[in-house]
Amino acid sequence: MSTSVTFWGTRGTIPTPGAHTARYGGNTACVEVRDGHGHLVVLDAGTGIRGLGKHLAAQASPDGVRAHILLSHAHWDHIQGLPYFAPFFKKGNVITVWGPKQGDVEMGDILRQLMQPVVFPVPLDALAATLEVKHVNAEPIETEGCTITAMRVRHPAVTLGYRLEMPGGVSVVYVTDDELGPAGQYDVGPKWHERFVKFIGGADLLIHDAMYTPEECVAHAGWGHSSYVEAVELARESGAKRLALFHHEPEHTDDATDVIAEKARDVAARNAGRTQIVAAAEGLNITL
Ligand SMILES: [Zn+2]
Numbered sequence: 112m113s114t115s116v117t118f119w120g121t122r123g124t125i126p127t128p129g130a131h132t133a134r135y136g137g138n139t140a141c142v143e144v145r146d147g148h149g150h151l152v153v154l155d156a157g158t159g160i161r162g163l164g165k166h167l168a169a170q171a172s173p174d175g176v177r178a179h180i181l182l183s184h185a186h187w188d189h190i191q192g193l194p195y196f197a198p199f200f201k202k203g204n205v206i207t208v209w210g211p212k213q214g215d216v217e218m219g220d221i222l223r224q225l226m227q228p229v230v231f232p233v234p235l236d237a238l239a240a241t242l243e244v245k246h247v248n249a250e251p252i253e254t255e256g257c258t259i260t261a262m263r264v265r266h267p268a269v270t271l272g273y274r275l276e277m278p279g280g281v282s283v284v285y286v287t288d289d290e291l292g293p294a295g296q297y298d299v300g301p302k303w304h305e306r307f308v309k310f311i312g313g314a315d316l317l318i319h320d321a322m323y324t325p326e327e328c329v330a331h332a333g334w335g336h337s338s339y340v341e342a343v344e345l346a347r348e349s350g351a352k353r354l355a356l357f358h359h360e361p362e363h364t365d366d367a368t369d370v371i372a373e374k375a376r377d378v379a380a381r382n383a384g385r386t387q388i389v390a391a392a393e394g395l396n397i398t399l
Pocket residue numbers: 123124186188189287288358
């Protein structure tokens with residue numbers, strides 16, 4: 112029974128539409144994961160979720176849409192598409208949004224602000240679909256299709272990485288915004304790197320922040336992101352079988368991203384890594 116992973120948004124920080132980003136895509140973070148029965152988990156709700164929502168609305172079954180949306184954190188590029196998710200506007204759809212509490216602030220309150228009348232015409236509490244917003248805590252999340260665990264990563268505010276255990280022993284790890292370098296102060300607890308490598312341990316697919324070149328990474332130390340070299344090394348260290356470079360820097364054109372993917376493969380080959388590497392592109396589907 113196979114797991115299907117489809118990228119609807121791969122860009123970091125801000126949407127970058129245009130001819131120069133047409134191949135890898137200009138929409139911000141959103142990834143669709145399905146088990147062999149079609150049960151749906153959505154990773155983040157950047158502007159890419161609009162396309163996914165349209166797709167779901169077009170093929171809705173009589174039972175309606177059932178989806179679990181996992182938010183890594185509440186930065187714009189991970190929530191901005193949520194108000195435009197078409198299944199929200201149809202009665203009978205049942206959607207659960209999961210995310211970390213930000214200090215004392217409930218994720219539900221953050222999303223309510225995102226859809227306040229002054230900035231969006233339909234309030235969160237007036238959606239036609241049945242919507243529940245839940246906090247991610249230490250307990251694993253059990254959905255119809257998979258078991259999900261979370262780990263706090265090195266990024267401003269409370270940001271989570273997710274590990275999805277799918278049927279048939281397939282695992283997908285999603286870590287969109289994460290600083291692997293030593294700069295930056297993040298409240299992630301002791302022995303973070305060791306625990307993080309274990310968390311990823313042998314994943315069939317690791318989707319990880321690879322926003323910068325090594326040179327850009329030095330210039331942006333403490334900003335909460337990683338270079339493709341660091342992402343490749345993490346994949347090798349943690350035994351990930353495939354690595355999708357993710358959260359592309361808005362200034363990187365498609366040609367620049369091609370070069371990054373090529374260099375990332377060179378780094379892996381030099382270090383005798385066995386990880387298959389791809390730069391995540393809008394529309395890319397990976398079957399595991
Ligand atoms: Zn981001």
